[in-house]
Amino acid sequence: MSALPLPDALIIGLYWLLALLCCAFAAVAGGKSGRTGAAMIFTASVASVLGAQFGNWGQPHIPVMTIDLILLAGFYWLALRSESYWPIWATGFHLISVISHVAMFFSEEVRQALYFAFGAFWSLPVMMIMVIGIVRDRTMQWRES
Template sequence: MALPILFWALTILCCTYGAVFGGRDGRMVAAIFIAGALLTIPAQILQESWNQVAWPVMIVDFAVLVGLYWVAMRTNRWWPLWVTGFHLIAMTSHLAVLVAPHFAARVYFGLATLWAVPMLLVILIGVARDRRFGITDHD
């Protein structure tokens, strides 16, 4: 129970900071991340087990990847590209299970969810560094 509370606290902290101080890119990445996290809840409910490919979660993750990629290719900042890269690593866990269907369920779940924390930290640190060095976008 403590992990979900910590995850949501970190999500709210980092995404709020990114949305308030990160300009257009921060708002877009924060919205995409929060939408993905919220949509993952019903997707995980639809998923009976992590012993096979979690198709509902994979679909949500793919949509998040497309959104993050779209932001990363239209910005002059480095941190959206890093957020996209970390999410791409998370997506490879789904592909690994497609290739090796006997992948351990706990490892699969861990790899699919682990990269959310570095993504959130990159949002926080990236926006803070942009502010420190006076990098702005054109809202």
């Protein structure tokens, strides 16, 4: 296995730093919804790394698509049960990522790097909206008390 080029390694390192910070914040400050969302995001991230070892990004990546579909169902379930609004936004952003998998069934022309990047990109807004939503929820709770 060859080493990753520096820009790829840096991007992956920054992703994991952001994931750890966002999930830790959500677990500490986000109540039950935050802890559940953080666990789902972190578990799906680890599972995606493992799933990415199987399959090919030049066609629909079935292992990662399956993980993303399970995560989408989890966000939908969380959105239905949470009093917070951020799980609704997270579900919507993650739905875009799932659609990137579906698009691969209809287009053989999409480049591997574009498919991977498009699917991976939407994890960033999901994590950011989780943190922003939790901060807003806590601010509203503080103002009401």
